[in-house]
Amino acid sequence: MLELKNVSAGYGTFQALFDVSLEVRAGEAVAVIGPNGAGKTSLLRVISKVIDLNGGEIAMEGVSLNDVPAHKIIEMGIAHVPEHRRLFPRLTVEENLKMGGFIASARSHFDERLAYVYELFPRMKERRHQLAGTMSGGEQQMCAIGRGLMSGPKLLLLDEPSAGLAPVIVQQVFDLVRRIREEGYTVLIVEQNIQQVLKVVDRAYLLEVGQIKMSGSSRELLENDDVRRAYIGL
Amino acid sequence: MDFPLTDPFFWETVIQGLLFGGVLALLSLGLNIIFGVIDVVWICYAELIMLGMYTIYFLYSDYGVPLPLAMLAGILVVALLGAALHYFIIRPILHTEPINQLLVTGGVLFFLQGFATLAFSVEFRNLGVSFGSIEAGDMYIPTTRLLAFIVSLVAVVGLWLFLKRTYLGTAIRAISQDRDVMPLMGVSPGKIYLVTSALGGGLAGLGACLLVLLYDIHPAIGLTFGPITFMVCVMGGLGNMIGGFIAAFIFAEFIALGGFYAEIEWGYVIAFAFFIVMMFIRPQGILGSKS
Amino acid sequence: MNIPMIIKAVGFLAVLSIPALGFSDYVLHIAISALLWGFIYTGWSVMGRFGLVSLGHGAFMGIGAYMVTMLWNHAGITPWIGIPVAVVVSMAVGFMIGFPCFRFRITGHYFALVTLALSEVVRLLIVALRDYTGGSLGVTPDSVISADTPNSFIAMQFSDKVTWFYIVVAVWVVGLLVWRAVDRSMIRYAMEAVSQEEDAAASLGVHVTRTKLIVTMISAGMTAVGGAIYGQYQLYINPETTSGIAISLQIVFAAIAGGMFVQLGPTVGAVITLLLTEGLRQTVGHDVHGLDVMIYGAMLVLFIIYMPRGVLGRVIEVFENRTGGTSGPTTQPRPQPGE
Numbered sequence A: 001m002l003e004l005k006n007v008s009a010g011y012g013t014f015q016a017l018f019d020v021s022l023e024v025r026a027g028e029a030v031a032v033i034g035p036n037g038a039g040k041t042s043l044l045r046v047i048s049k050v051i052d053l054n055g056g057e058i059a060m061e062g063v064s065l066n067d068v069p070a071h072k073i074i075e076m077g078i079a080h081v082p083e084h085r086r087l088f089p090r091l092t093v094e095e096n097l098k099m100g101g102f103i104a105s106a107r108s109h110f111d112e113r114l115a116y117v118y119e120l121f122p123r124m125k126e127r128r129h130q131l132a133g134t135m136s137g138g139e140q141q142m143c144a145i146g147r148g149l150m151s152g153p154k155l156l157l158l159d160e161p162s163a164g165l166a167p168v169i170v171q172q173v174f175d176l177v178r179r180i181r182e183e184g185y186t187v188l189i190v191e192q193n194i195q196q197v198l199k200v201v202d203r204a205y206l207l208e209v210g211q212i213k214m215s216g217s218s219r220e221l222l223e224n225d226d227v228r229r230a231y232i233g234l
Numbered sequence B: 001m002d003f004p005l006t007d008p009f010f011w012e013t014v015i016q017g018l019l020f021g022g023v024l025a026l027l028s029l030g031l032n033i034i035f036g037v038i039d040v041v042w043i044c045y046a047e048l049i050m051l052g053m054y055t056i057y058f059l060y061s062d063y064g065v066p067l068p069l070a071m072l073a074g075i076l077v078v079a080l081l082g083a084a085l086h087y088f089i090i091r092p093i094l095h096t097e098p099i100n101q102l103l104v105t106g107g108v109l110f111f112l113q114g115f116a117t118l119a120f121s122v123e124f125r126n127l128g129v130s131f132g133s134i135e136a137g138d139m140y141i142p143t144t145r146l147l148a149f150i151v152s153l154v155a156v157v158g159l160w161l162f163l164k165r166t167y168l169g170t171a172i173r174a175i176s177q178d179r180d181v182m183p184l185m186g187v188s189p190g191k192i193y194l195v196t197s198a199l200g201g202g203l204a205g206l207g208a209c210l211l212v213l214l215y216d217i218h219p220a221i222g223l224t225f226g227p228i229t230f231m232v233c234v235m236g237g238l239g240n241m242i243g244g245f246i247a248a249f250i251f252a253e254f255i256a257l258g259g260f261y262a263e264i265e266w267g268y269v270i271a272f273a274f275f276i277v278m279m280f281i282r283p284q285g286i287l288g289s290k291s
Numbered sequence C: 001m002n003i004p005m006i007i008k009a010v011g012f013l014a015v016l017s018i019p020a021l022g023f024s025d026y027v028l029h030i031a032i033s034a035l036l037w038g039f040i041y042t043g044w045s046v047m048g049r050f051g052l053v054s055l056g057h058g059a060f061m062g063i064g065a066y067m068v069t070m071l072w073n074h075a076g077i078t079p080w081i082g083i084p085v086a087v088v089v090s091m092a093v094g095f096m097i098g099f100p101c102f103r104f105r106i107t108g109h110y111f112a113l114v115t116l117a118l119s120e121v122v123r124l125l126i127v128a129l130r131d132y133t134g135g136s137l138g139v140t141p142d143s144v145i146s147a148d149t150p151n152s153f154i155a156m157q158f159s160d161k162v163t164w165f166y167i168v169v170a171v172w173v174v175g176l177l178v179w180r181a182v183d184r185s186m187i188r189y190a191m192e193a194v195s196q197e198e199d200a201a202a203s204l205g206v207h208v209t210r211t212k213l214i215v216t217m218i219s220a221g222m223t224a225v226g227g228a229i230y231g232q233y234q235l236y237i238n239p240e241t242t243s244g245i246a247i248s249l250q251i252v253f254a255a256i257a258g259g260m261f262v263q264l265g266p267t268v269g270a271v272i273t274l275l276l277t278e279g280l281r282q283t284v285g286h287d288v289h290g291l292d293v294m295i296y297g298a299m300l301v302l303f304i305i306y307m308p309r310g311v312l313g314r315v316i317e318v319f320e321n322r323t324g325g326t327s328g329p330t331t332q333p334r335p336q337p338g339e
């Protein structure tokens, strides 16, 4: 579904990604793991074209994204739930969800998708008129994922959904990711909580200093001694 | 001095102030939305209003266009000007220090004022449309002022509904909270800024429709309305439309009552001094919360 | 003695010899105006260059012009005393507006708009006190000079342009020196600030407020002097030409156009704007009122977009790039507004 070939990208003169190639097939859940500053967020950003592509190819369902501007990416069926959630703090939950369904093709489905998100997260329905910035971290993450779903995407990019949450909530977030998979969405997820994420995805890539160092099924990575030593702390 | 509460002139003044407050509230709307969303103060805002007034005046007086149509044209012209101002002048320096954006619109202020002087001369022009006044007890209320007041209220409510109910309005509010995430929602910030600028311009144009009924038009009229409009916006908390609305009425009453007890300038002096003091007490605006 | 010093010395002598060159009174008048406005703009840039963008300098100019004239007309107090009084009042006003602003960190747009309100307050006060000030019609300092006594030292009224020229040159030079002194001490201060230990950060906050206040008061005082001399020289002042939003914006923009980060930038701004106005008046005549303002506005827009360091700032930049020279103390990187 999504394919990256030899992608390089960065910020000004600073290069954050070197020759990254990666693939996400339809129906799959794929994780990108790696240490702080490895370039995981940058990878999702370049897919969303929020940062410029300096080399290589990105294609979604065979259509090149190279010349697609950032604000058109969502129309290609890619929804990006950014790092730190980035809700609009002074909009209500429902208004945040409305922004998720801003694109023309999503507007006619607003009611049905809203109902769907509320069904997925009944908590959001209770809080629909609350300002997003006043909710707890876990609730905000639900809202952010809900917002991502409102455009009816085929592929969901999740950037560290468990970051900054209490252990119990982290568990809930991963349950959530699992449910979203079951709903049939294709997921590309970036995580630092490697042990947990590898339990919900099919495959994973290990990114270090902007380069893919290893890839394989979750089991392979989980059993790899280097990964275990460096990232899981066993 | 007489006991004011029994003095019909006193009440007439209070009501005049209230009506003037409506006009100020409308004038502050456009500036406020621009500031709230784009974080830019259009120092030339009142000069845009001036051009709107000229547009209406000439279409109506010289070309015989019916007044409502002329007003519509005035709104459109100023809306376009607002969009052009943003696109050609603000956008290129949007990423530089914020004060530059304020200063650049100051250049535009001189340009527009010079242009108006050159093109239309310093002559004072009056539309010469009057709707008479309404008599209420001992008081006379000019119909135009009442009309201006009502239009202001309608515009405020309309804008509020637009911002609250529509996708575009929600996006306009959202972008002021987090610009960088907007592309992920499928929104191009540049486009929203342009639309907002046109909207701000359109509101300035609506202001022009009211002012053209109430005041003479001349190239320096912007200097009389500009400062007070900025003060209203700032005191309400730049970008806070409800705050601006309340501030407009406070200012207007200061001015009206100042004019009642002394001369109109004293009203302005007190209003501006009050503004300065308020800035020290509540720099975030009367309704703003500390952040 | 290095090359810039020689250039400056030659330039200064050239300025001093202007009256000796037998120019007409008109040319002399332009020269006086350029230097006087140059001084006022320099006064503004003393604070403007540190990011304290004031739109309120019309207030200080108005205080300077009106204080002195009112003291003379109504109390017979000579401008020689009136000017110091006006400077003190102006500095006090600068303090009153600056202290809360810096204390409460009112910066950027807000600072600009608060100061704008101040300049409107002063303008409106002048209008409102029309029984004393003549209101918007303006006022003339009571004249004591005539054909028999062309000059009066006590009244600071001189019918002779050459006298005015040298007075204004002196004031202007003092302005440049003040600018330089502030520049020097700010660099020292900035270096001190960098070397401060972190636990001194709290006292640094106090220090910053105090420094900003001093700079603001110097700037206000200079502008008041400029306003006073403007009144004495023109022998006519009115609220629009000495205070309010229009004059405040004029001060800001000329300083920006010339370049507020270099010592002579504001003066260059004064020369440019005067030449523009006078040039247009000479070539296209009086019937195109507004054209100068229009071109001026367009220039400002272009300057701010393409040449934010002003004409002179840009020239020096290009010159230094070409010669590979190092930046002198006057061309350090632009400080951020506010903090």
Ligand SMILES: Nc1ncnc2c1ncn2[C@@H]1O[C@H](COP(=O)(O)OP(=O)(O)OP(=O)(O)O)[C@@H](O)[C@H]1O
Binding pocket: A011, A014, A016, A034, A035, A036, A037, A038, A039, A040, A041, A042, A043, A083, A192
């Ligand atoms: N806006 C930016 N400007 C310049 N450099 C940036 C920017 N954002 C990120 N970087 C740099 O790019 C590199 C990769 O950053 P990125 O945010 O992609 O890492 P990450 O893997 O997501 O880290 P984390 O796990 O901490 O979120 C880092 O060295 C970072 O400093």
Ligand SMILES: [Mg+2]
Binding pocket: A040, A041, A042, A083, A160
């Ligand atoms: Mg990251």
